[in-house]
Amino acid sequence: MNGLRVLKPGPQSLLQDGGRHGWQHLGVSPAGPLDLHAAAWANRLLDNPWGTPLLEVALGYLELESELDTWLALTGAQVAATLDGAPLPPWSRFPLRAGQRLKLGYARSGQRAYLAVVSGFRATPQLGSVSTQLREGLGGLQGTGEPLRAGDLLPCLAANLPRALSVPWPYQPDYRAPARLRVISGGDAASFAPDQVQAFFERSWQLSPQSDRMGARLLGEPLVAPTRQWSQGVGRGAIQLPPDGQPIILQADHQTMGGYPILGWLHPLDQARLAQCPPHHELRFSPVDIGEAQAELREFYRFFGR
Amino acid sequence: MIRLEPAGAEALMLVLAEQPDAQLPLRIALLAERIRDELGPLLRDLVPSWSSLLLHYDLSRTDHRQLAERLRPLLPRWLAEPLPAEGGRLHQIPIWYAGADLAEVARLCRLSVEQVIELHSATEYRVGAIGFAPGFAYLGELHERLALPRRSTPRTRVPAGSLAIAERLTAVYPQASPGGWHLLGLCPWRLFDVRREPPCPLLLGDRVRFLAVDEQTFRAEGGPL
Numbered sequence: 001m002n003g004l005r006v007l008k009p010g011p012q013s014l015l016q017d018g019g020r021h022g023w024q025h026l027g028v029s030p031a032g033p034l035d036l037h038a039a040a041w042a043n044r045l046l047d048n049p050w051g052t053p054l055l056e057v058a059l060g061y062l063e064l065e066s067e068l069d070t071w072l073a074l075t076g077a078q079v080a081a082t083l084d085g086a087p088l089p090p091w092s093r094f095p096l097r098a099g100q101r102l103k104l105g106y107a108r109s110g111q112r113a114y115l116a117v118v119s120g121f122r123a124t125p126q127l128g129s130v131s132t133q134l135r136e137g138l139g140g141l142q143g144t145g146e147p148l149r150a151g152d153l154l155p156c157l158a159a160n161l162p163r164a165l166s167v168p169w170p171y172q173p174d175y176r177a178p179a180r181l182r183v184i185s186g187g188d189a190a191s192f193a194p195d196q197v198q199a200f201f202e203r204s205w206q207l208s209p210q211s212d213r214m215g216a217r218l219l220g221e222p223l224v225a226p227t228r229q230w231s232q233g234v235g236r237g238a239i240q241l242p243p244d245g246q247p248i249i250l251q252a253d254h255q256t257m258g259g260y261p262i263l264g265w266l267h268p269l270d271q272a273r274l275a276q277c278p279p280h281h282e283l284r285f286s287p288v289d290i291g292e293a294q295a296e297l298r299e300f301y302r303f304f305g306r
Numbered sequence: 307m308i309r310l311e312p313a314g315a316e317a318l319m320l321v322l323a324e325q326p327d328a329q330l331p332l333r334i335a336l337l338a339e340r341i342r343d344e345l346g347p348l349l350r351d352l353v354p355s356w357s358s359l360l361l362h363y364d365l366s367r368t369d370h371r372q373l374a375e376r377l378r379p380l381l382p383r384w385l386a387e388p389l390p391a392e393g394g395r396l397h398q399i400p401i402w403y404a405g406a407d408l409a410e411v412a413r414l415c416r417l418s419v420e421q422v423i424e425l426h427s428a429t430e431y432r433v434g435a436i437g438f439a440p441g442f443a444y445l446g447e448l449h450e451r452l453a454l455p456r457r458s459t460p461r462t463r464v465p466a467g468s469l470a471i472a473e474r475l476t477a478v479y480p481q482a483s484p485g486g487w488h489l490l491g492l493c494p495w496r497l498f499d500v501r502r503e504p505p506c507p508l509l510l511g512d513r514v515r516f517l518a519v520d521e522q523t524f525r526a527e528g529g530p531l
Contacts, residue, residue, distance in 0.1 A: 021350045021351055021362075022350065022351060023351075023440075023505075024351040024352075024353045024362070025338070025351070025352055025353055025354060025436065025510070026436055026440060026441060026498070026504070026505060026506045027436050027437045027438060027439055027440045027441060027442050027506075028440045029440075030351070126500045127500055127505065135439075135483075136439065136440050136481070137481065138440075138500065184312075184314055184315060186311060186312055186313065186314070187311075187313065230325075230326060230355070230356045230357055230358075231355055231356060231435065231437065232319065232321075232355045232356075232358045232360060233313075233317075233319070233353030233354070233355055233358065233359070233360025233437075234353075234360070235313060235314055235316070235317045235360070235362060236314075237314050237315075238313075238314065255437065255438060255439075256353050256437045257353065257355050257435060257437030257438065262313075265313070265314030265315065267315070268314075268315055268316065290312055290315060290370075293315045294315050294365060294369055297315055297316070297365055298365055298366060301365065301366050302366070306366065
């Protein structure tokens with residue numbers, strides 16, 4: 001099969017789809033794109049169904065050469081993309097001909113770009129998904145959980161689309177704006193001292209450079225956590241408080257069970273915003289009603305056809 | 307008293323007991339099966355743990371209120387169901403007791419190496435939860451004479467197949483990973499393999515016995531060189 005040849009893989013470019021669901025009872029993490037919003041738009045620009053395999057490109061620096069004529073879409077972080085040296089508009093779909101080179105520069109705003117191709121990149125799914133899980137060694141092009149490497153071929157089909165298309169600008173987020181993230185209360189919040197929950201919302205936090213696809217770690221004046229002994233199932237967006245008092249927000253590659261007390265859950269659509277924050281970015285949190293969050297999320301799923 | 311609580315916008319937590327007990331994993335496994343049969347299409351994932359069950363639901367089809375309404379009348383009936391007499395399949399897993407921490411564990415527990423092996427392999431364990439990593443089954447309950455806190459500095463890499471202990475628990479690491487437990491031995495079998503159906507032979511509520519084998523048997527059973 002033909003496809004796109006990887007000339008430079010960038011620091012961490014990962015194949016992702018809708019995630020590996022239905023295996024958490026065996027300890028398998030769901031994985032999937034960190035920024036569901038940008039990933040959903042990349043697929044939608046090409047009329048791909050939700051969860052079609054695409055690339056999550058952390059920090060940019062990816063370089064590809066095409067072996068066929070097809071169309072791509074690029075969303076998420078602004079990475080100064082060029083096609084044979086000509087700049088490409090952000091959050092848009094564009095044609096790519098055999099022999100042409102696509103080059104992504106450094107991410108100037110945001111952390112992760114999403115690159116989709118018509119009908120998706122082809123790889124053999126494991127447990128129903130091609131999503132790359134680095135820690136578990138699952139998914140990716142070879143099925144070993146590895147990021148892209150120079151020389152890899154991203155198999156895909158030739159395709160033609162009628163015209164260029166961009167995401168309407170009100171839907172293109174400004175990742176440089178302050179991040180105010182909404183939190184659904186619950187979990188062990190009732191067993192925290194009330195002033196500690198209040199402190200979480202009143203204090204300003206920084207995103208730690210030690211964050212990864214498993215968890216976003218926050219830096220700030222430590223909170224006092226209650227203890228919890230028995231591990232329970234945990235989900236994406238859970239805000240855990242380990243004994244050092246620095247919260248960890250679980251992301252796509254989260255473990256399936258955890259024993260730290262949980263303060264609440266990040267609004268699922270704000271997890272996308274968090275995924276685009278650079279290290280040391282200032283984060284502030286505010287409470288949101290669960291019904292309101294669910295209504296927005298349902299609308300998001302309906303719009304993108306999940 | 308069962309508690310049903312939303313766990314974010316797309317999950318419902320069922321807290322089934324405040325403290326786990328020996329029979330609870332089997333009961334939770336049975337409950338998970340009933341819920342899967344009855345409400346499967348509304349759910350994306352079920353995560354049983356020591357004393358709870360987390361249901362990740364499909365928000366396009368239901369929400370925590372609807373789900374709780376459907377579960378409430380059914381829960382007492384399911385939880386009152388008699389458990390299978392034997393309860394859980396029995397797995398006999400060969401172990402070559404030659405782990406890096408065996409001598410250290412013996413010293414800390416004031417036992418001989420032989421006594422550590424004997425105490426560890428004499429107990430029938432039960433799978434209380436599966437998590438941490440794919441196929442990582444927490445087995446309880448370890449003999450109290452072998453109970454040790456986790457290592458103060460976790461290892462950055464524990465080899466795949468390592469049999470380990472911590473507190474009142476024991477487990478086999480299915481893949482190489484970081485880990486803070488004490489290593490007693492090596493299991494020659496792959497305990498998680500996506501090419502097999504099911505990928506993990508151990509299920510919640512199953513029973514496990516470890517059989518001490520020598521190096522030769524370990525190799526013959528497929529143990530890596």
